[in-house]
Amino acid sequence: MYQVTFSFDEFLAEYWQKKPTIIKGGFKDFIDPISPDELAGLAMEEEIDSRYIAKHGKEWDVKHGPLSFDNVPEDNWSFIVQAVNHWHEGAAQLVTPFRQLPNWLLDDLMISYSTPGGGVGPHIDQYDVFIIQGSGKRHWRVGPKKDDYEEEFGHPALRQIKGFDPIIDDILMPGDILYIPPGFPHDGYAIETSMSFSVGFRSPKKQELLSSFADFVIANDIGDVHYHNPDLPARKACGAIMADEFNAMETMMRSLLDHPEMMKQWLGEHLSNSRHDLDIVAAEPPWQAAEIYQLLDSGEAIKRLGGLRAFYYPEQANVLFINGESYELPEECAIAASYLCDEEAITRSQLGKLIDNPAFIALLTQLVNQGYWYPNED
Structure with a gap:
């Protein structure tokens, strides 16, 4: 069973969504929970999300799974598999130490295998991530959070930026953990063949919540009521939306939110949906x-x-x-x-x-x- 060597209470108070940090020896005597061959086997499956990323000079090559590993170069390439905790029981144990954080924020365990020089280039993510160094060594750089980083289009499938001045510049050894909050640019490449294990936490966006709630309202036939105004006055400006009419329709919309039990049901169901496929096998024959x-x-x-x-x-x-x-x-x-x-x-x-x-x-x-x-x- 994996155990972290640091206090989550202290970590949350000082670092969570505030600043990046490296936790040296975050896992003691760390051993990869999955082999490269097992990971490659998952990347070959149709229902599992995976990517192959390689750099040839200044050119980038990206392939989406299912992957094959014929004619891959010797160096400067990686492959990444999403949601490995859904498909590999041993790898899923790596998520357990992070259960002190809300499980509804947890996105998935992403695992990457990289040959020397392999990486995805400098980029910015909008989620919290704990990157655990497995076997091998990896060089990481993390920059400050700013709004004016310039995008670079090395490949349509990669959202990279042109570069940054690092506030963290270090080499991760097995068991080290790099924590990166949303919005901080980062870039990592393998110094030697290595495995990296990323436990990601993703909060919902306003747009996502609004869209999901609208779907719930429609699916449950809630608020199927027209606007009515029996005291409608005559007017000269027929093209105008009067203030009291705007206010009445805004109140109609807001009234949909004024149902705490319904809101709890919607949010509970929404947050319990997974963004990634699950390895669901129904019991056959059914249990009694x-x-x-x-x-x-x-x-x-x-x-x-x-x-x-x-x-x-x-x-x-x-x-x-x-x-x-x-x-x-x-x-x-x-x-x-x-x-x-x-x-x-x-x-x-x-x-x-x-x-x-x-x-x-x-x-x-x-x-x-x-x-x-x-x-x-x-």
């Missing part, structure tokens, strides 16, 4: 509730699918939001939210009397049959 009970009662663990997003509101913990849908339990089962959403596996010893609640066992059976949780084969 009695079988799930017996499995837990015998001491077996049931694990949550890697990358599955599951959340709850502490003040209404009997309602769960899992992979874009709502699930409601009786109020006496509210403790189940902590086991299902905070923990990566559940066991008989955790559940106590909850294991004897038919509603809880029925929901767990449904989730296992959907492929969201699965019996631990170990």
